[in-house]
Amino acid sequence: MTMRPFVSVFTRLKALVLRRAADAELDEELRYHVEREAERNIASGMTPAAARDAARRAFGNMSVVTEQARDAMRWALVEELGQDVAYAIRTCRRAPTFVFTVVATIGLGLGLLTTAFTIFDAYVLRPIAVRDPGSLYDMAWRSKNGDWHRFTWAQYRSLKERNIVGQPFAYTNFQVQFHGQPAIGQLVTADYFRTLGVPAALGRTLQPEDSDVPGAGAVIVLAYDTWQTMFGADSSVVGARVVLNGISLRVVGVAQKGFGGLESVPFEFWAPITMIGLLDPSRDIFVPKPVDALRIIGRIRPGESVDQAKAELLAWLRSTTADRPPPQGAVDVVLASRATSIPLTPEAVAVFSPIAIAFLLVMLIACANVANVMLARGMARQREIGIRLAMGAGRARLIRQLLTESVVLSVPSALAGYLVSRAAINAGLYLMFATTPVSYRAYLRPMPLTPDTRVVVFMMAAAVIAAVAFGLAPALQATRPSVVQATRGDFDSNLRPSKMRNGLVIAQITASVLLLICAGVLLRAARSTQNASPGIRVQNIVQVELLDRGRTRVIEDLRRASLVRYLASASSPPLDGIFPDLYAGPGGASPTRIKFNIVSPEYFATLDLGTMRGRLFSVDEARGRAPVVIVSDATARTLWPGRDAIGQELVLSDATLEQARLARYHRATVVGVVPNVRAGWIGLPADLPVVYYPQPDDAPGSTLMVRTVGDAEQGRIALERLLAATDSVAVREIHTGEASLAVQVYPFKISYWIASLIGGIALLLTLTGVYGVLSYLVAQRTREFGVRMALGASPGTLIGLVLRQVVRLSFVGIAVGGLLALGLSRIFGSVLYVIDTSDPAGYVVGVGLVFGSCLFAAYVPSRRAAMVNPVDALRADG
Amino acid sequence: MAAPKTDLLQGTLDLIVLKMLRAGPANGWDLTQSIQVVSKGVLDVNYGSLYPALRRLEAKGWIKGRWGVSENNRRARFYELTGAGQRQLDAERQEWDRFSHALGLILRTE
Numbered sequence: 012m013t014m015r016p017f018v019s020v021f022t023r024l025k026a027l028v029l030r031r032a033a034d035a036e037l038d039e040e041l042r043y044h045v046e047r048e049a050e051r052n053i054a055s056g057m058t059p060a061a062a063r064d065a066a067r068r069a070f071g072n073m074s075v076v077t078e079q080a081r082d083a084m085r086w087a088l089v090e091e092l093g094q095d096v097a098y099a100i101r102t103c104r105r106a107p108t109f110v111f112t113v114v115a116t117i118g119l120g121l122g123l124l125t126t127a128f129t130i131f132d133a134y135v136l137r138p139i140a141v142r143d144p145g146s147l148y149d150m151a152w153r154s155k156n157g158d159w160h161r162f163t164w165a166q167y168r169s170l171k172e173r174n175i176v177g178q179p180f181a182y183t184n185f186q187v188q189f190h191g192q193p194a195i196g197q198l199v200t201a202d203y204f205r206t207l208g209v210p211a212a213l214g215r216t217l218q219p220e221d222s223d224v225p226g227a228g229a230v231i232v233l234a235y236d237t238w239q240t241m242f243g244a245d246s247s248v249v250g251a252r253v254v255l256n257g258i259s260l261r262v263v264g265v266a267q268k269g270f271g272g273l274e275s276v277p278f279e280f281w282a283p284i285t286m287i288g289l290l291d292p293s294r295d296i297f298v299p300k301p302v303d304a305l306r307i308i309g310r311i312r313p314g315e316s317v318d319q320a321k322a323e324l325l326a327w328l329r330s331t332t333a334d335r336p337p338p339q340g341a342v343d344v345v346l347a348s349r350a351t352s353i354p355l356t357p358e359a360v361a362v363f364s365p366i367a368i369a370f371l372l373v374m375l376i377a378c379a380n381v382a383n384v385m386l387a388r389g390m391a392r393q394r395e396i397g398i399r400l401a402m403g404a405g406r407a408r409l410i411r412q413l414l415t416e417s418v419v420l421s422v423p424s425a426l427a428g429y430l431v432s433r434a435a436i437n438a439g440l441y442l443m444f445a446t447t448p449v450s451y452r453a454y455l456r457p458m459p460l461t462p463d464t465r466v467v468v469f470m471m472a473a474a475v476i477a478a479v480a481f482g483l484a485p486a487l488q489a490t491r492p493s494v495v496q497a498t499r500g501d502f503d504s505n506l507r508p509s510k511m512r513n514g515l516v517i518a519q520i521t522a523s524v525l526l527l528i529c530a531g532v533l534l535r536a537a538r539s540t541q542n543a544s545p546g547i548r549v550q551n552i553v554q555v556e557l558l559d560r561g562r563t564r565v566i567e568d569l570r571r572a573s574l575v576r577y578l579a580s581a582s583s584p585p586l587d588g589i590f591p592d593l594y595a596g597p598g599g600a601s602p603t604r605i606k607f608n609i610v611s612p613e614y615f616a617t618l619d620l621g622t623m624r625g626r627l628f629s630v631d632e633a634r635g636r637a638p639v640v641i642v643s644d645a646t647a648r649t650l651w652p653g654r655d656a657i658g659q660e661l662v663l664s665d666a667t668l669e670q671a672r673l674a675r676y677h678r679a680t681v682v683g684v685v686p687n688v689r690a691g692w693i694g695l696p697a698d699l700p701v702v703y704y705p706q707p708d709d710a711p712g713s714t715l716m717v718r719t720v721g722d723a724e725q726g727r728i729a730l731e732r733l734l735a736a737t738d739s740v741a742v743r744e745i746h747t748g749e750a751s752l753a754v755q756v757y758p759f760k761i762s763y764w765i766a767s768l769i770g771g772i773a774l775l776l777t778l779t780g781v782y783g784v785l786s787y788l789v790a791q792r793t794r795e796f797g798v799r800m801a802l803g804a805s806p807g808t809l810i811g812l813v814l815r816q817v818v819r820l821s822f823v824g825i826a827v828g829g830l831l832a833l834g835l836s837r838i839f840g841s842v843l844y845v846i847d848t849s850d851p852a853g854y855v856v857g858v859g860l861v862f863g864s865c866l867f868a869a870y871v872p873s874r875r876a877a878m879v880n881p882v883d884a885l886r887a888d889g
Numbered sequence: 890m891a892a893p894k895t896d897l898l899q900g901t902l903d904l905i906v907l908k909m910l911r912a913g914p915a916n917g918w919d920l921t922q923s924i925q926v927v928s929k930g931v932l933d934v935n936y937g938s939l940y941p942a943l944r945r946l947e948a949k950g951w952i953k954g955r956w957g958v959s960e961n962n963r964r965a966r967f968y969e970l971t972g973a974g975q976r977q978l979d980a981e982r983q984e985w986d987r988f989s990h991a992l993g994l995i996l997r998t999e
Contacts, residue, residue, distance in 0.1 A: 036956075036966065037944070039964070040916075040917060040966045043916070043917075043959075043963065043964070043965050044918050044921075044940075047961075048918075050961075070936050070937075072937075075937065076937045076940055076941070079938075079940075079941040080943070080944045081944070083941035083942065083945040084941075084944035084945065084947070
């Protein structure tokens with residue numbers, strides 16, 4: 012009996028899906044009939060032709076019969092479903108509060124889940140709008156000393172000749188001020204557009220002769236969106252000139268709509284790679300000893316596996332790096348798919364899965380709430396169900412009908428979820444822009460987060476799965492009473508709804524504890540990074556990135572400006588990313604990994620980094636880039652423990668000496684010791700070894716650090732104006748120290764806010780869940796409470812009785828949730844070294860909040876129990 | 890959601906088909922022949938309603954069709970009664986008995 016709905020569902024599906032096959036079968040069946048009729052006619056003495064005619068006449072209009080048979084089949088398919096749906100809608104209309112509760116709860120959970128999925132989809136799943144994105148691979152290689160490398164121009168030319176990968180193109184990302192706004196584009200080889208199969212919406216894309224020789228191709232292709240927003244979709248833009256870094260480029264075309272490059276940031280323009288030396292001399296790749304900064308993407312040839320391509324590439328790389336010292340020889344190649352913005356690798360899944368799990372937990376908590384409501388409703392409807400059972404309705408049919416009710420509810424829930432997710436995405440984007448420091452806002456470039464087919468399918472599937480999840484268990488429970496019991500009005504003896512309800516509440520508490528512990532831990536991490544001192548002065552600091560052209564004049568102007576108190580240069584600005592590494596040690600000893608920065612003498616005064624011992628660089632040492640070094644306290648303690656570092660010699664390793672800018676400092680004498688700093692990023696430990704080498708103020712490629720007399724933000728605006736007057740294109744970026752620090756703390760804050768939001772919603776849902784279960788429990792035991800009351804129990808005893816129930820449930824949930832959190836902290840502790848994943852305070856906050864809320868939710872029903880009037884309770888019809 | 894027009898005989902045709910199939914699997918042609926024979930030629934089944942009825946019964950899960958070989962060695966579609974069909978037959982039969990009994994009572998009263 013129970014099998015029947017499934018069998019018939021299968022038959023229906025088959026009939027609907029395989030309709031053409033079903034039609035063919037019907038045809039054949041009818042033909043058989045007519046043939047038999049004809050045979051009988053022949054047997055009774057007709058001629059074959061007359062027999063066939065008669066048979067066909069007897070049968071009537073064949074196509075009409077076919078049509079009717081088909082209709083009969085289809086109608087029977089929808090008839091029962093239609094009945095169920097109509098009944099479900101009728102039932103729902105009678106209980107608007109119930110419907111609202113379910114739709115709001117599921118809508119909320121589903122909305123959050125869909126928000127997360129929309130983001131995941133935009134970055135990881137949505138194929139890039141180019142020809143055959145699945146065969147595109149990004150390449151990188153590793154040398155024996157463990158460093159990762161990209162490629163040189165010579166390597167690109169060699170790879171193109173070898174035909175190891177199909178249609179390779181090379182590129183580098185390029186950031187520039189464009190119409191007074193920061194813009195990100197790419198410098199590419201001209202085969203870029205041809206390989207990707209991206210046509211021009213207007214004009215042309217790049218052509219081979221655009222990137223023939225260094226310096227060639229003063230042209231630019233704009234992204235469609237850039238053309239729309241910056242040029243007002245003016246079609247006369249083709250042939251116009253734009254100026255990047257003072258170099259005039261001719262606009263030759265606009266790329267196809269919707270194309271923004273292959274990465275997780277939409278690009279705004281493309282120019283030939285051969286222009287790099289003119290656009291930014293410090294990054295020129297056409298020099299005798301270039302850094303391998305070119306990225307290459309190519310296609311895996313049809314029929315070839317990634318591993319085969321890898322092996323061929325490695326062999327080729329070995330030969331091209333054969334002339335380098337052994338530690339710099341190629342030992343490994345990595346190919347990353349460029350089918351989507353972020354390749355769907357195990358790493359990507361590992362990064363996204365904790366977030367996905369968090370959102371999924373909220374969804375499950377919401378489902379548990381609804382299942383509880385449905386269960387309560389199922390109990391309330393037992394009389395109805397019992398009567399229907401008594402009248403001969405099959406249990407399977409009833410279950411199917413209750414499930415239909417859930418599915419009918421899932422449609423408005425999915426709609427609500429959609430609205431919630433759109434609102435959440437819009438609010439999230441708005442908040443992201445609103446909370447980012449002003450000077451960094453123009454750098455935010457989220458991918459378009461429009462819902463596509465995948466998002467809609469995901470949402471519908473999640474809604475239906477949720478409907479079945481929250482509808483199935485209650486449906487099974489509700490239809491359990493036997494006919495005899497139901498007619499007697501005795502429902503409880505055979506049922507264990509309380510067990511299921513308790514299980515659901517425990518699961519909710521467990522999930523809430525887990526989420527709130529995460530929120531607690533992240534809150535602590537956000538606060539500790541916010542309170543962490545970078546080790547340098549941040550107030551009154553303005554950081555200016557300049558083009559090398561005109562650098563000297565800008566520095567002269569700044570020196571004269573009255574609002575500039577100190578001015579220094581640094582190869583790595585101290586709040587703008589982790590300092591690079593070098594390997595060095597006292598002569599002869601094995602080299603240690605140390606972070607370094609090359610700075611001008613006034614750097615230390617600008618950033619309030621006074622010497623602990625020794626002295627600072629002299630102006631002459633800076634100008635001559637003398638082999639002297641200032642080390643951090645940690646460096647001195649690590650390299651020369653128990654000895655005075657001043658006067659010691661710091662020797663660079665051979666591999667480090669390959670870096671041209673460090674070659675002069677091969678053997679440097681320590682002249683001073685300064686306090687420790689966080690080496691470029693607030694998340695780093697405070698005591699990493701750092702060393703400083705000298706350079707002049709106007710060293711090419713370095714960033715200026717300015718200490719202003721007054722407020723930094725006003726100083727920044729004043730400096731921007733002043734520099735615009737000197738040289739309109741000289742400044743690339745200008746930020747205050749406080750803004751840079753805020754940007755570094757930002758990710759910690761964001762993750763804390765998101766975790767708190769999710770945890771808060773989870774807690775709210777759990778709260779209502781606990782409240783619902785205990786209210787039901789109190790209502791169910793009213794008679795018992797009345798008896799206890801009559802026998803002399805005090806209200807306090809009754810309150811205690813109810814509260815004990817919730818304490819029992821929450822202890823189980825908190826224990827399981829806490830253990831899960833501890834287990835997870837083991838896993839993630841090693842990855843997130845910035846966050847103390849076993850921070851006891853975080854755990855106390857999470858557990859305390861959940862436990863307190865549970866007690867709070869239980870208090871109201873327990874008061875009700877205490878106020879039971881024994882006489883009324885005993886008179887009431889239980 | 891209006892039901893498609895059904896002729897008055899539909900309910901009875903379903904009952905007849907189910908009853909005939911209780912004896913064992915049969916194809917459409919067999920059914921028309923045996924209905925004629927059993928009803929002694931009184932009932933002449935309209936083919937135009939038999940095949941739709943078979944499809945309808947199959948979709949409801951009361952009968953099950955499968956391809957087999959007919960007695961003249963040709964591929965034909967045979968139908969057999971399912972468990973659910975069996976129960977449906979019993980229920981409809983009782984219903985019919987009550988109905989015909991009631992109708993008889995009415996017709997007998999003068």
